[in-house]
Amino acid sequence: MIDVKGLRKSFGSIHVLNGVNVHVKRGECICIIGPSGSGKSTFLRCLNLLEIPDDGTITVAGQEILDKGLNVDQYRQKVGMVFQHFNLFPNMTVLKNITLAPVRLNKWTSEEADSRALDLLKRVGLERKADTYPNKLSGGQKQRVAIARTLAMNPDVLLLDEPTSALDPEMVGEVLDVMKKLVREGMTMLVVTHEMGFAREVSDRVLFFDKGVVLEEGVPEELFAHPAHDRTKTFLSKVL
Secondary structure, eight states: OOEEEEEEEETTTTEEEEEEEEEETTEEEEEEOOOSSSSSHHHHHHTTSSSOEEEEEETTTTTTTSTOOHHHHHHHHHEEEOTOOOOOOSOOHHHHHHHHHHHTTTTTOOOHHHHHHHHHHHHHHHGGTTTTOOOGHHHHHHHHHHHHHHHHOSSSSEEEETTTEEETTHHHHHHHHHHHHHHHHOOOEEOOOOOHHHHHOOOOOEEEEETEEEEEEHHHHHHHHOSHHHHHHHHHHHOO
């Protein structure tokens, strides 16, 4: 599904990604953990072409996405991204936030848009908030709307960059519940997260990033219980 080889990215003299190699199967949930500044978010942003790598290849569903002929807008419809800070349009209702892009891009007709958006809101438990504006929502509700908005494009892959880190602790669970539901439905997901419980319980594999490389990876039971690298052991001892 996704094949990344030799990915490198620098910002000036700072080397953020130093030869990342990752393979993701369709339907896998991959959690990406590691210290701040280890390259986790930059890796995710490269997958969505919000950052252009300096070197390496990224192949998604058989397509090399760094080819100059790629239609980036079409590609991003298939590889959706959910950010830390929601990015909802404050002047639009929840329903309008979800229907705007699919209608503009002719994925939905204006007649079917509302019913399809309501179906998505039901999936994230917010159908009663359809006519509400974002400033009346909690952080957890905003993030669930952001997930629904991304799902409206019917993506093959969902990238989530620390989706709970901007939330109050009591709001985290409701967002994680939606993510768990998506995993059960078979969505291919890569999640940068500090939620070790989610990574341990839900992910198929965990990648530990450090200094711009995948230092260690494995199934969560093995990586959390028996990390191989001293650096992984040190990190986990501080966060578990």
